[in-house]
Amino acid sequence: MDERPRNLRAMLAEAKDTSELMVDLAYASVYFGDPDMAEEVDELEQQMSELVHDMRAVCVMAARSPREAEGMSSVLQVVSAIERMANDAVDIARIVTHRLGIPRQLVADLSDAEEVSHRVLVSDGSHMAHRPLSALELTVQAGMRVMAVRRGRQWITDVDGDTVLVPGDVLFLHGSPDGITRLRELAGAPVWEPPRPDGGEALTDLDRAVDVLVEMKNLSEAAVGVAYSALVLGDRGLAAEVGHLEQRLDEMRDHLELWVLRAAADGMDPSSLRGLLHLAEAAEDLGDQARAMVWLIEEGEELHPILGIALGEADEVAVRFPVAEGSTVDGSTLKDLQLNIEPGFTVLAIRRGGGYVYRPRGPVRLAAGDELIASGPEEGQVLLAAMCGWELVEDGDGEDQLVPVG
DSSP, rough: OOOOOHHHHHHHHHHHHHHHHHHHHHHHHHHTOOOOOOHHHHHHHHHHHHHHHHHHHHHHOOHHHHHHHHHHHHHHHHHHHHHHHHHHHHHHHHHHHHOOOOHHHHHHHHHTTSSSEEEEOOOSSSSSOOOHHHHHHHHTTTSSEEEEEEEEEEEEEEETTTHHHHHHHHEEEEEOOHHHHHHHHHTTTTOOOOOOOOSSSOHHHHHHHHHHHHHHHHHHHHHHHHHHHHHEEEEHHHHHHHHHHHHHHHHHHHHHHHHHHHHTTTTTGGGGGGHHHHHHHHHHHHHHHHHHHHHHHHHTOOOOOHHHHHHSSEEEEEEEEOOOOOSSSOOHHHHHHOOOTTTTOOEEEEEEEEEEEEEEOOBOOOOTTOOEEEEEEGGGGGHHHHHHTTTEEEETTTTTEEEEEE
């Protein structure tokens, strides 16, 4: 019997979560050179295809009038973009399954990306063993979320708070590299040394190509996160920023192709360069799909309300909190705050004055009047609001309202 959710709102939330899981697993399969993980992306793609088919069928049946059809067209546009993102994940995973090859420099540089993939073995007697994920609060404790669990030959991808970890489980996680040390302590794992490139040589064309690709990965993930936030918050300014990110990704792919061709001309084995071109194409298309999702917002068209509701109920929520004067974050840098560790939120953008600072880095200092646009676990939003100087209070309609602390 088919137990997949038939409710469009639930299916949209599941599709968003599944596509993000697929992209995370695909990048992780490249990082670890893990063909089993890459094949799991293919399995998830089959589930996604069925889910997309069901969502389209529900949209068609729900459009009983021209007005309803216009509203459902926005849902269909987002569904198509999510499907394309899932396809991009499959393309990334094929670098492993088709043995296209990637340079060692790329694996090393991915260790320094803004968000990284990591895997850890749960040891017997560790803090993680025989405990549910909800009790561990890894998104808060280590700034990383579990994408999947490998238990023997079995893969568990529908991970939730009720998933109980047992000794021998291999966790595949995604999040801030700053949390890896704490994560491994909780799992009882030995100290981990990230892969490093061969040092001492002058910067080569290949090095430049790899640097561009890692930045493309960062920007494509930022574009997708900002796009979902724009949909949930109905923010035209954020939608415009997605457009800027998409344009930058286009330019960066052009630069990367040039560096790769120069590296090939220098006599490097072209087989290891194919994977770079493949990854660049997928990263650029992720940006294209993020732009496609927010096109209607940019044009000022009305979105179906189910989009904001459904995407707001996904595993990660999008929030927008003003920075109150005298709050914990007022005057502090992102590096000092380490919001990606606790409460486990990634700052996607800062609204400052009339513009946005997207994907801000550690040295950026927050000030009263700024607005944080961030995504992270629902259980961490109360703490983030408090750090910004606000208390979340539910009104009579069940909506959260910001009330000054104290």
